[in-house]
Amino acid sequence: MTDKPEAATTETQSTHAALGLEPEKLVEMYRQMVLARAIDRRMWVLNRQGKAPFVISGQGHEATQVAAAAALRPGVDWLVPYYRDLAFCIALGLTPLDFMLSVYARADDPSSGGRQMPSHFGLKRARIVTTSSVVATQVIHAAGIAYAAKVRGLDEVAVTCLGEGSTSEGDWHEGLNFAGVHKLPFICIVEDNDYAISVPHRLQMGVDSVARRADGYGMAGDTVDGGDVLAVYAVMKRAVERARAGEGPTLVAAKVARFTSHSSDDDQRRYRPQEELEALLRRDPIERFRNHLQAEGLLGEEEDERIQQNAASEVDQAVQQAEAAAPPDPANLELHVFADGC
Numbered sequence: 001m002t003d004k005p006e007a008a009t010t011e012t013q014s015t016h017a018a019l020g021l022e023p024e025k026l027v028e029m030y031r032q033m034v035l036a037r038a039i040d041r042r043m044w045v046l047n048r049q050g051k052a053p054f055v056i057s058g059q060g061h062e063a064t065q066v067a068a069a070a071a072l073r074p075g076v077d078w079l080v081p082y083y084r085d086l087a088f089c090i091a092l093g094l095t096p097l098d099f100m101l102s103v104y105a106r107a108d109d110p111s112s113g114g115r116q117m118p119s120h121f122g123l124k125r126a127r128i129v130t131t132s133s134v135v136a137t138q139v140i141h142a143a144g145i146a147y148a149a150k151v152r153g154l155d156e157v158a159v160t161c162l163g164e165g166s167t168s169e170g171d172w173h174e175g176l177n178f179a180g181v182h183k184l185p186f187i188c189i190v191e192d193n194d195y196a197i198s199v200p201h202r203l204q205m206g207v208d209s210v211a212r213r214a215d216g217y218g219m220a221g222d223t224v225d226g227g228d229v230l231a232v233y234a235v236m237k238r239a240v241e242r243a244r245a246g247e248g249p250t251l252v253a254a255k256v257a258r259f260t261s262h263s264s265d266d267d268q269r270r271y272r273p274q275e276e277l278e279a280l281l282r283r284d285p286i287e288r289f290r291n292h293l294q295a296e297g298l299l300g301e302e303e304d305e306r307i308q309q310n311a312a313s314e315v316d317q318a319v320q321q322a323e324a325a326a327p328p329d330p331a332n333l334e335l336h337v338f339a340d341g342c
């Protein structure tokens with residue numbers, strides 16, 4: 001590439017080099033973040049246009065998600081995600097069209113054939129397991145998948161994600177306890193964005209980081225700046241190595257920022273102070289990673305521009321195709337709802 005800025009210092013190069021991340025991989029991770037953000041922003045526009053009745057966002061969580069995905073083997077390891085994991089799923093192989101088919105509730109939506117709400121991700125080919133809207137139930141499913149991998153002697157890791165508020169659910173405790181007892185190849189990432197809808201972290205738990213509870217489950221625990229791609233990757237790399245070596249599970253608390261309201265059904269200006277909302281603007285993980293890559297001489301202005309433009313046109317195309325796609329057949333309405341559904 002001819003448009004790259006000055007080469008990086010030895011010290012910064014050694015950071016990603018020490019982690020085993022090639023420069024091309026870093027730029028690819030940046031591309032995934034940009035694409036996820038472009039898709040996410042568009043779904044809010046579709047919501048305001050009356051085309052998507054409900055949307056829920058991953059804006060502000062992207063660094064944690066693409067870094068975690070980079071530590072996994074797509075199609076081998078398992079992800080049991082939650083509704084903010086768009087960038088995670090993109091990094092594992094979900095396409096903009098796959099996602100837009102779910103936003104429009106079309107028949108070919110790979111998550112559920114248009115039956116689930118958008119952002120209830122599921123993608124068989126990428127081993128992304130579809131989940132319920134009932135928060136924390138996915139933790140038990142992930143523990144079960146990890147248990148099956150252990151019993152069968154398979155070299156597979158199960159990762160699950162949820163918000164910090166959802167750790168108040170009994171399912172979370174049961175899943176983590178089971179994973180700790182059986183030393184499972186299991187990783188739980190808590191994407192701590194300080195809020196559970198309108199309830200702040202300080203009213204949810206008496207500890208600054210939920211990872212402090214790891215010891216009580218007999219597992220490793222890490223708290224990480226979830227806006228720092230390399231820091232999250234380092235933590236996840238260790239957690240995956242631990243899981244593959246049969247050394248048991250890890251609980252990761254990633255401190256992230258929630259840029260949008262909880263969903264399209266609330267307005268965070270009603271419960272978050274203005275200064276706090278303004279401070280969020282300084283915590284954009286994409287801007288931060290872009291600055292980092294540019295400072296290291298790994299991303300030039302032209303390449304960045306290309307990445308942004310490609311993301312925009314991929315999203316345009318996906319929206320057009322999804323809008324034109326067929327809706328589910330009403331005759332299949334009861335499929336997966338009742339045991340004898342057609």
Ligand SMILES: Cc1ncc(C[n+]2csc(CCOP(=O)(O)OP(=O)(O)O)c2C)c(N)n1
Nearest residue numbers: 084133134135163164165166193195196197
């Ligand atoms: C068992 C259960 N209780 C309540 C809800 C309603 N609900 C959906 S998301 C949410 C907040 C979750 O907050 P958090 O776990 O911090 O995740 P975040 O949305 O902040 O990423 C609640 C209360 C639910 N879906 N399931």
Ligand SMILES: [Mg+2]
Nearest residue numbers: 163164195196
């Ligand atoms: Mg939260």
